[in-house]
Structures are given as C-alpha cells and as structure tokens.
Amino acid sequence: MKFIHTADLHLDSPFRGLDEMPAQIWQRVHQSTFTAFERIVDAAINQQVDFILIVGDIYDRDHHSAEAEDFFVRQCQRLAKQQIPVYLSYGNHDYQPVTEQIDSLPNNVHVFGNQVETKTLTLADDQTVAITGFSYGKRWLVEDQVSKFPEKETADWQIGMLHGAISQNNPDQDHYAPFTLPKLLQKRYDYWALGHIHKHQVLNEEPLVVYPGNPQGRHKNEDGQHGYYLVQSNSDKLTAEFKPVAPIEWCEIDAHLTHDQTVDSLIEMLLHKGEAEDGFKMIAFNVHLTDQVNALTKKLLANGTILERLQENLSEKGDYQWWPYQLNLLKGTALPKMTDLDQEYWDQSAQDVFNQDAVIDLTDKLAKYGFIADQLADPSLVEQLRYEASQKLGEGDHDEN
Incomplete structure (x- = not known):
C-alpha cells in the first residue's frame, strides 16, 4: 500500500500585504498554493499511489473563488484518469454542509459527511483499507469527535482522518475538534492522518500520528520547508516520508552591522546574503544594530529607505530568485527585562x-x-x-x- 497524506491546501490564499511587489513576484506568490498542490498530484501519478488523503481546508475560506474550485476539480480529474481515488474532508476554513456526493467533483473523489463515517476500498492486491473521517459543517467544532470513531475491526488497514488540534482543556481555546493522543491510540488504528496545524510533525511513531502541515507556507510565521507525506506499507507497518513541494519558502536572515558600515556596503551585504540562498525565498532580514552605527544609517533603516533601495536593486536586475519583504531592526542593547x-x-x-x-x-x-x-x-x-x-x-x- 502506498498513499499520499496532505492537508490545508488553502488554495487561493490572498497573501495579504504583499500585492505591492513587482507583478512577476506577486504572480509567483499568489500561484504558490496552486503550484504546491499540482506538484503533489504530479507526485501521486509518478509514484503510482493507491490513493490520496486531503484532511481539511482545501480552500482558504468557505466562500472560495470559482477559479480555485475549477483548478481543484481539474487536478482531481488528472488523478481520475490514473484511477487514483481521493478521500477528502472539509475543515474549519472551508466548512460546508455535506449531504451527498458533490456534483462538481469527479467520481474518484470521496467526500466525508458532517458526521463521522467510514469508507472502504480494496487495493489491487486485495488488501482492504477502511478510512474514517468527517467534514466540518461550521467554523467551530468544540465537541469531541474521536469518541465517535469506531475501533479497528476487520480491515487490513484502518486510517483515521482528523482535522483538529490537541486539546488544551480550555473551552476558550478548544474550538477545532479537540483530541488527545491517548484517545487516538485507543482506537488501534494503523495511521492517523491529521490536519489543521501548518507545521509538519510526527506526534507518534507506532502507530503513526502525523500532521503534514500545509504544502505552502502563507506568511512569515509559516517558514521552513512545506510539503506532504508519502506513506508506504512494509510488512505489517507503515512508514511516512516527508516530501517538500512548496515553490516559495519564507525565512529570516540575520545581518550584523559594524560601526563603520556605509549604506552602500550594507545593501551589498544584504544582496550577498539573499543571493546565497537556494530556491526562491521570501526573506525578512533581522538587522542587528549597535550604538556605534551612524545616525544616518539608522534613520534610513528605520524609515524603510534601505529596504526600498534593496528591492529597487533587484527590480532593476529583473532576475527574481528571492525577495526581501521585510527589514526588522534589532537593537544591540537589550530592553529592560521583566522580573x-x-x-x-x-x-x-x-x-x-x-x-x-x-x-x-x-x-x-x-x-x-x-x-x-x-x-x-x-x-x-x-x-x-x-x-x-x-x-x-x-x-x-x-x-x-
């Protein structure tokens, strides 16, 4: 058995505050969520997987664009031509009532309803797979959903799909199908396919309990690599391998100013640091200041002039392999500490x-x-x-x- 586990596609994310970038960069950023999912579909076809799991938040909001839906349908049609089924649930961003098979989706797409249910399939080697999950019918799901999942029965493989967050034992915070790891493990499932948290992480090894994160980071707090998990069976166990697909990576880079640093040499240093990065990066520079840095440089840093000059330099070259979207000033002398x-x-x-x-x-x-x-x-x-x-x-x- 071989399948792909993804979640939180957030197709058509607006990427707020970045629309003043050069058109070429903005187009690349705006299309990044689409590109990431297209790469996942490419991988599914090339790897000849048995099925794909998409655990919530296919779209960035409940009222998504027609273009985003058309794109998703076309990608599912590509999978249909290769006889690859898709099992999906809706999350807290794209919540909707699910009463029956959605007409706009091809027949290879199986949508979980608003109540916990199980769907089964038989693989080419006659092994059976039971997949249990649900879709959000509203933005918040404060009730425990895991208790509604059946324990593993006769299927060769039992998979749970859960778009939710670990319980904080706080009703003011537990809004997204709260769960605890021990309760998941009590179900004796072979794999828990999670969604909602945008950082890929393995919560448990045996059995695997996995957040794939979102395939494309959407802002500076979603930095680092993003992708999906390729899950394969090996005898009676499953292994999960993270596969990066994000066309854009957000990152922070430190830059330390010396007392004799000129504006031109500072810009040159930042350009050199950006050019040293592999792949397309959205970069926030953390510029560390000391009291010895001259007043003019400090002023040009604070009022955004140096960031503008840095961006203009890249725009003049027209070779966009990275983009500085932010410049943070960090004082060398620490602020007073709290007790x-x-x-x-x-x-x-x-x-x-x-x-x-x-x-x-x-x-x-x-x-x-x-x-x-x-x-x-x-x-x-x-x-x-x-x-x-x-x-x-x-x-x-x-x-x-």
Whole structure:
C-alpha cells in the first residue's frame, strides 16, 4: 500500500500585504498554493499511489473563488484518469454542509459527511483499507469527535482522518475538534492522518500520528520547508516520508552591522546574503544594530529607505530568485527585562488575550467590513500584536511604586 497524506491546501490564499511587489513576484506568490498542490498530484501519478488523503481546508475560506474550485476539480480529474481515488474532508476554513456526493467533483473523489463515517476500498492486491473521517459543517467544532470513531475491526488497514488540534482543556481555546493522543491510540488504528496545524510533525511513531502541515507556507510565521507525506506499507507497518513541494519558502536572515558600515556596503551585504540562498525565498532580514552605527544609517533603516533601495536593486536586475519583504531592526542593547513573576503573568495573559478567536470577538462589529475581516483572519496579525505589545511593555516605566 502506498498513499499520499496532505492537508490545508488553502488554495487561493490572498497573501495579504504583499500585492505591492513587482507583478512577476506577486504572480509567483499568489500561484504558490496552486503550484504546491499540482506538484503533489504530479507526485501521486509518478509514484503510482493507491490513493490520496486531503484532511481539511482545501480552500482558504468557505466562500472560495470559482477559479480555485475549477483548478481543484481539474487536478482531481488528472488523478481520475490514473484511477487514483481521493478521500477528502472539509475543515474549519472551508466548512460546508455535506449531504451527498458533490456534483462538481469527479467520481474518484470521496467526500466525508458532517458526521463521522467510514469508507472502504480494496487495493489491487486485495488488501482492504477502511478510512474514517468527517467534514466540518461550521467554523467551530468544540465537541469531541474521536469518541465517535469506531475501533479497528476487520480491515487490513484502518486510517483515521482528523482535522483538529490537541486539546488544551480550555473551552476558550478548544474550538477545532479537540483530541488527545491517548484517545487516538485507543482506537488501534494503523495511521492517523491529521490536519489543521501548518507545521509538519510526527506526534507518534507506532502507530503513526502525523500532521503534514500545509504544502505552502502563507506568511512569515509559516517558514521552513512545506510539503506532504508519502506513506508506504512494509510488512505489517507503515512508514511516512516527508516530501517538500512548496515553490516559495519564507525565512529570516540575520545581518550584523559594524560601526563603520556605509549604506552602500550594507545593501551589498544584504544582496550577498539573499543571493546565497537556494530556491526562491521570501526573506525578512533581522538587522542587528549597535550604538556605534551612524545616525544616518539608522534613520534610513528605520524609515524603510534601505529596504526600498534593496528591492529597487533587484527590480532593476529583473532576475527574481528571492525577495526581501521585510527589514526588522534589532537593537544591540537589550530592553529592560521583566522580573520572573512579570514574565510568568505576561505569558499567561498573552495566551489568553492574543489568540485569533479573542481578537475576532473583540472586533466583532468591525468584522462586518470585508477588508477588515480578511486582516483579522490572518494568523500573522495575532503574532504581530503579541510581539508589539511585548515590545511596548519592555519600553515602559519599570520603576516600582
């Protein structure tokens, strides 16, 4: 048996805040989620897999574009021509009521309904595979879904598909089919195909419990390699191998300024660092400043002039192998540190206050405006708010009264 496990395609992601890049770069970025999935389909055909699992969030939102749906259908049709079935579930981003087979999808695509159900198939070697899963019918699923999964019965292989997050034992956070690893293992399944978390990771080796991550990182917090897992049987066990497919990789690169660094030499240094990277990279430079750096350089860094000059340099060359989208200034002298107790309370409060659901709740009235709703839905916004709040806290008056 050989299959591909993927999830969180997020086709047609808007990539907010990047649309002012050169058209050639923007097109590459905007198409990246499509390109990543097309590469997965290519791999499925070349590897002659028995089936594909797509565990939620095929689309970036419940009201997706016609272009995204047409693209997905065409890729599934490619698989249909090779007799490769697709088993998919919808997640919290593309939730929808599923009452019967969706007409727009080819017959090789099997969609899980809103209640836990099991679908079976027989492989060419007559082995049987039972696949159990469900689709989201609403944005939040706070109820335990794993308890509704049957234990393994007579099938040669039993696979669970679960788009969800590990339970935090907190009703304010457990919104996405919360589960615990011990409860998954109690079902005696051969493989748990997870979705929802955008970082590929193996939660358990025997049996395998796997998050494939999303095939294409969508912002700076989804850095590093992204791809899918190729799963194969070896006697009575399964092995999973991560395969990168993302056409674009987000990364951060450190740059340390010397006291005699000129603006031109700084730009040259950043260009050299970017050109040394393999593959297409979206780069955020972390520029480390010291008190000895001259005032003009500091000013040009702070007001964005150096980033603009760096981007102009690449645009003039027209050879886009990487793109600097951000330049962060890091002071060589540390901000005043919190006491251990302050830090403990800050960490606890930050988790409660700076999460996506809390931000959406606090801005409920503003969310009726589409452009604001799009910003609020971006996970990087929460990280930015948390970071800026911590910086402001560090800059505050630390005199004890």
